[in-house]
Amino acid sequence: GQQLNQSPQSMFIQEGEDVSMNCTSSSIFNTWLWYKQDPGEGPVLLIALYKAGELTSNGRLTAQFGITRKDSFLNISASIPSDVGIYFCAGLSTSGTYKYIFGTGTRLKVLA
């Protein structure tokens, strides 16, 4: 199935550092979502974006809906150990079927 490309694929950072990851597609999306998944659990929604150019924050997390509608970015400020996990972006298909396409994931590991 179709997937969105996320980068980086994985990253190790020191506690307290800021993190940036992005998600790109060759297709236009109307909505972007960012999820976090802990091992053995289902993904949990972090941020939802509905308009091109929109910048939304949720605590230490900030995400942006790219102007071209083909990309999105997620930033985590002052990372803490519990930020460890896999971060997925998801784009809402414009086909009208309300199906979300998921990114390939960014695996984040935080070194204390």
Add this chain to the structure above:
Amino acid sequence: GAVVSQHPSWVICKSGTSVKIECRSLDFQATTMFWYRQFPKKSLMLMATSNEGSKATYEQGVEKDKFLINHASLTLSTLTVTSAHPEDSSFYICSVRDHPSYGYTFGSGTRLTVV
């Protein structure tokens, strides 16, 4: 968002047997639920869209006779893996499309191991 319960959280079965996974929307009437499959260290792949009171819509490449989906009520969708084989071992996750955000709320997933 909605509260989604998935059961069982893990199951081990023998090759050739069938396994049923339940997805319940506890506080939201879900006309649509989605079933995903996730291999280790991989992304979520949509298998099918479960529609209350009608047939599920399967994604290309997903065998509908292999993965039977039933959505008999607004709060329950089931996925049955029939005649399971080791290659069916995976993490299966359901989700509900919440309104008005149109985001998904996911269940906690079911890890299926076929031996």
